[in-house]
Ligand SMILES: Nc1ncnc2c1ncn2[C@@H]1O[C@H](COP(=O)(O)OP(=O)(O)OP(=O)(O)O)[C@@H](O)[C@H]1O
């Protein structure tokens with residue numbers, strides 16, 4: 088039975104604001120139990136709207152939302168065993184940290200002793216034992232974040248929704264909290280639905296990612312699939328950096344094609360089922376999957392090395408291809424420098440068959 | 449050292465400010481001083497005494513009017529504040545719809561329509577009701593005061609609700625609080641300084657009202673302000689000053705109380 092496995096089943100959900108504006112447009116997602124699922128997309132793509140539909144603050148215009156096989160689309164928020172960590176934390180300013188954490192259980196009418204024990208457990212889990220009697224207005228951003236997390240976890244929801252919970256934190260704290268969140272998810276076994284527009288955060292933390300744009304789901308997959316096999320140009324561009332080459336398919340076989348590039352060179356590229364099997368196509372090559380050399384050996388692309396940008400761990404080489412496009416290559420830095428690679432040099436760019444992939448139009 | 453621009457160094461600033469303060473406080477100071485006059489006029493000071501306070505205290509009509517004022521004002525303020533709180537919740541905790549701004553303006557009507565118009569309108573309606581029911585008690589006065597107090601209570605409560613973060617109430621609902629529990633545990637505790645402010649404002653406005661009260665009151669239903677107005681038509685003695693001074697002391701006490709109550713919360 089499919090209900091057994093999925094925690095949240097979103098089926099063809101559309102949300103209209105006003106008469107015509109579609110914040111969500113036919114979204115279908117199946118989120119598994121115990122999964123760290125991330126909604127990723129640019130600002131305004133509908134991530135928060137989708138979370139609010141799951142939490143119950145808004146109701147879908149069309150479509151159904153199921154929790155463990157039960158339709159919840161019309162239940163009010165207080166009847167859904169789903170809790171939210173809000174983007175601005177939304178801690179109750181007139182209560183202490185402990186009172187905040189105990190609030191959900193109190194509303195569920197649990198006995199006082201049980202609440203106290205659970206609050207203690209939660210404080211330990213988020214490492215805040217020492218600050219239980221503090222007013223939440225007297226806590227730092229990171230501490231508030233932990234209290235918000237503990238408050239949402241305390242009633243042991245079936246699903247936890249997190250709306251960009253880390254965006255207000257500085258870089259270092261953010262890295263720490265990413266690890267912490269992942270640990271909490273593994274320890275509690277609760278399904279996390281996490282919203283971010285930080286692609287690196289999405290790649291490092293998620294079991295699976297859904298990429299949204301303009302209220303639609305463009306692609307769902309694990310981080311590797313999303314990064315290595317982006318379905319279309321938007322996903323490829325949004326996640327990581329990408330070089331795009333245009334060309335025309337000459338011969339296509341089952342999973343690969345020979346493509347003639349604008350420069351006239353022929354290359355081999357991976358051909359997913361979803362991509363066009365003939366005609367004009369776009370190919371993606373990740374900057375770290377290509378290499379530049381200046382020794383004149385034959386390569387599918389050639390051009391002039393325009394600039395070299397040093398990034399510490401790696402260096403970006405910006406190449407102006409012979410027919411005008413720009414191509415970026417990223418190479419890991421090593422103590423040995425390639426003396427021939429200087430700005431203005433004529434260089435060749437080469438990559439593997441596995442590095443080039445044809446995109447959906 | 450370059451002097452920073454400050455409005456206080458504009459020419460004439462100090463004199464205008466002093467003039468304004470003088471206009472505000474000199475009459476009050478004069479009134480208070482003459483309340484302690486031993487003589488019988490408010491023109492010449494003839495020594496200090498508390499005789500006019502004693503006179504006022506022993507004047508049954510003053511006591512009666514005071515009791516009436518202090519009956520009407522708290523009841524009117526309380527009912528108006530409850531109504532205003534509900535109105536403020538209803539106009540801020542709902543999805544915006546066409547006609548909402550109009551509705552808010554409607555609630556604020558007593559602020560915009562001249563008081564005399566409301567007074568006449570109420571007089572006409574109430575006199576009809578009096579004929580039909582035969583009831584001539586203080587209920588009319590209380591009802592009228594409730595009506596014009598509502599916007600004064602409504603304004604601060606609505607202002608606070610508008611700036612209050614909606615996500616707090618959402619968070620409570622998310623944590624299994626029913627709408628009533630959301631109000632009891634989150635909205636009300638955060639809103640109560642504004643509710644208190646609304647109540648105080650309504651209380652003072654009711655206590656102070658002359659125009660509407662003058663029209664609505666039945667015979668013998670003087671409130672303190674209408675009684676004083678009536679007295680001014682005859683001879684003016686420092687008794688008026690004494691009553692006003694006590695009135696002033698009462699309002700200072702109320703404002704101070706409110707100040708400390710609301711500060712304790714923050
Ligand atoms: N209550 C509302 N009324 C009208 N339009 C809304 C409402 N809420 C959201 N929208 C619109 O719906 C679209 C999606 O909004 P949403 O908040 O879901 O974006 P988001 O993906 O969370 O963006 P961000 O990353 O900036 O938080 C936006 O264009 C927004 O303007």
Ligand SMILES: [Mg+2]
Pocket residue numbers: 134135136250
């Ligand atoms: Mg958002």
